[in-house]
Amino acid sequence: MTSGTTPVLQQRRQVVVKGDQVEVLVKSRDRVKAHGEVFTPAHMVEQMLDLVRPELETGPGFVDKTFFEPAAGDGNFLTAIFRRKLAAIEKRYAPKMWPTESLFALASIYSVELLADNHSDAQTNMLGEFVAFHVKHKVKCSPKTNLFKAAQHLITANIQQGNTLTGLDAAGHPLVFSWWHRILNAPPTVQREAFKLSSLRNADESLLDFDVLPTYPPCRIDHVHKGA
Structure with a gap:
C-alpha cells in the first residue's frame, strides 16, 4: 500500500488509499448519475462529528x-457515531452496565437508505461494531444470546x-420507526x-401518530426481540 492519501480508479470505483486503509468513495459512475451516491471520507465524518461531541460523548444523557x-450509505456515519458512544460508555459507566448502555446507544441511532x-451493508456494519465491542470485553454475544438478538432487532x-423524501419503504408503504424510551x-x-417517519415533519411533537400504530408493553431492552 502507498503511504499518504491517494485517489485510485479501480473498475470504475473511486477509492482512497490511506496507509493500509482503503475507502470506497464512488461505487460506480452509473450510481453517481442515478442516485448522486458519493461516500463521505472517514476523516470528514470524524471532523463533522467533532462538532456535536457534547451530544455524542460528554453531555448529560x-x-x-x-x-x-x-x-445512510454503507453506514459510515452510523458506525462512527456508535463507536464514539461506545468509547464514552467505557469511560463513564461501570463494566456491568456496558451491555445495557450499548443497547440504548444502538437504539438512539436511526437511518434510511x-x-x-448499502442498506444491507449498513446493518451488517452496525451489528459488527456491536459484537466486536463485547467480544473485546469478553462478554458473550453469540447469535444465541439475548444481547445479540436484541441488538439485531434494534x-x-x-x-x-x-x-x-417520500417517507415510504421499498415496497411503497410508510416508513415506521420506534422511539425507545428508557x-x-x-x-x-x-x-x-x-411512529411514521412522515409524522416528524409536523412541527408539533404532540402530533406524532403513536395512537394509530401498534403499542408494546415495557420490557428489558435486552428482551426487545421477544416482543416484536
Whole structure:
C-alpha cells in the first residue's frame, strides 16, 4: 500500500488509499448519475462529528441522544457515531452496565437508505461494531444470546430501506420507526412507541401518530426481540 492519501480508479470505483486503509468513495459512475451516491471520507465524518461531541460523548444523557441519518450509505456515519458512544460508555459507566448502555446507544441511532446493497451493508456494519465491542470485553454475544438478538432487532427496526423524501419503504408503504424510551425508575427497561417517519415533519411533537400504530408493553431492552 502507498503511504499518504491517494485517489485510485479501480473498475470504475473511486477509492482512497490511506496507509493500509482503503475507502470506497464512488461505487460506480452509473450510481453517481442515478442516485448522486458519493461516500463521505472517514476523516470528514470524524471532523463533522467533532462538532456535536457534547451530544455524542460528554453531555448529560449522551447515550440516549438520538441521531438520524437520512441517506445512510454503507453506514459510515452510523458506525462512527456508535463507536464514539461506545468509547464514552467505557469511560463513564461501570463494566456491568456496558451491555445495557450499548443497547440504548444502538437504539438512539436511526437511518434510511435507498439502495438495497448499502442498506444491507449498513446493518451488517452496525451489528459488527456491536459484537466486536463485547467480544473485546469478553462478554458473550453469540447469535444465541439475548444481547445479540436484541441488538439485531434494534438495528432492523432503526436502519431501514426506503426513501426519506417520500417517507415510504421499498415496497411503497410508510416508513415506521420506534422511539425507545428508557424507563427511569427501571434502568434496563424500555418502552417502545412506533411512529411514521412522515409524522416528524409536523412541527408539533404532540402530533406524532403513536395512537394509530401498534403499542408494546415495557420490557428489558435486552428482551426487545421477544416482543416484536
